[in-house]
Amino acid sequence: MNIKVDSRKIVPGNTFVALRGNKDGHTYVLDAIKNGAARVIVEEGLYDVETLIVKDTRKYLEDYLYENYYNYIKDLKIIGVTGTNGKTTTCYLLHECLNNFGIKTAYIGTIGFYINDKIRELNNTTPDILDLYELLIECKEKECKYVVMEVSSHALSLGRVETIKFDYALFTNLTKDHLDFHKTMDEYKKTKIKLFKKLKDKGKAIINADSQYKNDFLLPGVNNITYGFMSSDYQIIDYNVSKNNSKFLVKNKSTIMAVTTNLIGKHNLYNILSTIAILSDIGIEKEKISKIFESISAPPGRMDKINYKDNTIIIDYAHTPDAVINVLIAVKKLNPNKIITVVGCGGDRDKTKRSEMAIAATNLSNHVVFTSDNPRTEDAKQIIDDMINNLNNNNYEIEINRKKAIIKGIQMLKKNDILMVLGKGHENYQIIGTTKYHFDDKEVVLENI
Numbered sequence: 001m002n003i004k005v006d007s008r009k010i011v012p013g014n015t016f017v018a019l020r021g022n023k024d025g026h027t028y029v030l031d032a033i034k035n036g037a038a039r040v041i042v043e044e045g046l047y048d049v050e051t052l053i054v055k056d057t058r059k060y061l062e063d064y065l066y067e068n069y070y071n072y073i074k075d076l077k078i079i080g081v082t083g084t085n086g087k088t089t090t091c092y093l094l095h096e097c098l099n100n101f102g103i104k105t106a107y108i109g110t111i112g113f114y115i116n117d118k119i120r121e122l123n124n125t126t127p128d129i130l131d132l133y134e135l136l137i138e139c140k141e142k143e144c145k146y147v148v149m150e151v152s153s154h155a156l157s158l159g160r161v162e163t164i165k166f167d168y169a170l171f172t173n174l175t176k177d178h179l180d181f182h183k184t185m186d187e188y189k190k191t192k193i194k195l196f197k198k199l200k201d202k203g204k205a206i207i208n209a210d211s212q213y214k215n216d217f218l219l220p221g222v223n224n225i226t227y228g229f230m231s232s233d234y235q236i237i238d239y240n241v242s243k244n245n246s247k248f249l250v251k252n253k254s255t256i257m258a259v260t261t262n263l264i265g266k267h268n269l270y271n272i273l274s275t276i277a278i279l280s281d282i283g284i285e286k287e288k289i290s291k292i293f294e295s296i297s298a299p300p301g302r303m304d305k306i307n308y309k310d311n312t313i314i315i316d317y318a319h320t321p322d323a324v325i326n327v328l329i330a331v332k333k334l335n336p337n338k339i340i341t342v343v344g345c346g347g348d349r350d351k352t353k354r355s356e357m358a359i360a361a362t363n364l365s366n367h368v369v370f371t372s373d374n375p376r377t378e379d380a381k382q383i384i385d386d387m388i389n390n391l392n393n394n395n396y397e398i399e400i401n402r403k404k405a406i407i408k409g410i411q412m413l414k415k416n417d418i419l420m421v422l423g424k425g426h427e428n429y430q431i432i433g434t435t436k437y438h439f440d441d442k443e444v445v446l447e448n449i
Helices: 025-034 057-073 087-100 129-141 153-158 185-197 266-282 286-292 321-332 351-364 380-388 402-412 441-447
Strands: 015-017 039-042 050-053 077-082 105-109 112-115 117-120 146-150 166-171 199-208 223-228 234-241 246-252 255-261 304-308 311-316 339-343 367-370 396-398 418-422 429-432 435-438
Touching: 015 025, 015 057, 025 039, 039 057, 057 129, 077 087, 077 185, 087 105, 087 146, 087 266, 087 286, 105 129, 153 185, 166 185, 166 266, 185 199, 199 266, 223 266, 234 266, 246 266, 255 266, 255 286, 266 286, 266 321, 304 441, 311 321, 311 441, 321 339, 321 351, 321 418, 339 351, 339 402, 351 367, 351 380, 351 396, 367 380, 367 402, 380 396, 402 418, 402 441
Parallel strands: 015 039, 039 050, 077 146, 077 166, 105 146, 166 199, 199 223, 223 234, 311 418, 339 367, 339 418, 367 396
Antiparallel strands: 105 112, 112 117, 234 246, 246 255, 304 311, 429 435
């Protein structure tokens, strides 16, 4: 593709589009020209190369990509998943299942870009529109039939998926997160709903019937399919969760499907159930669907279990109040002697959830070690102070150094205890200030057991 929005990626003969955003692309026009840009698309200014001045460079880019490339990718079956929690696991399950069924499928999301195996990391859960088109073109060139992608609220708000049409749009849930960006839950919800207005003419919406917001997502004129524990098209009518697996029954119309999975936690049953709804709608035989989950694992950093003596250590990405509650309730049902939790909150992000996460952690754990997450440009101690500000419980201690906090948690394990290391999951870095340092929760655990 000979059009770029990053001046560093320009090669001689390329066109550079100066987008406005957190950084103004107009600041980098001269860099792009220095690197060989033969043409620049801008909203102002005249340059020594061919210059096209437009009212809105982002709208120009959207139109350019649609007119020149959408026809090539339009036959891809695109599944978009949105919601506060569960996007990564649901997308990953769909990716793994479809490929196991012989349907070549790509995954785009938080843990990277996959076609069967991981191809590379991505900078954002949902890449910006130019990067997204390049990925979809790569999927087409590699003969993928389906693409499963996480669609974040930031992506929907910032126009990263404009001109893309979806075959399926799936809603997982909506709980408090990103209010530093969206300001209110109502705005957050309205942004998520945008995905369901981007369905193809015969596209289908897969909606969590148990969400308090379900009616907001059940748009008129759309082919809606519901799932959940309450009355729905795909309903879990019985379930049992143990330390090693989960078993449940799914009712759809007059048929009942028995499913066994090594994923634990009620929240994961929702992820699997929505996956079942799409696989069934695609036309996969129910007998095959029923058996596939026995061999499908969770994505990296999602309820990632490590056995240590008579104890279990679980690493999970839970970084919202609802996610913390879900994973801790899940392990509580396993009847351990003690639950020890190591958790922090990210800096430069929604501050309103900090105390809620601390309350959830201390309410559902025997002991909590509060530590740093990705403090970014905030002071790590101040973040923890925000967490414990409204805390009435006293079953916690503070260890700002995350490595020391994890080691401390391991040392507390006795017999049949569970250590939860929450917040970073698959991430192999820690952002302190504006610098990204190598740090991997799982590596720290394995080095210290």
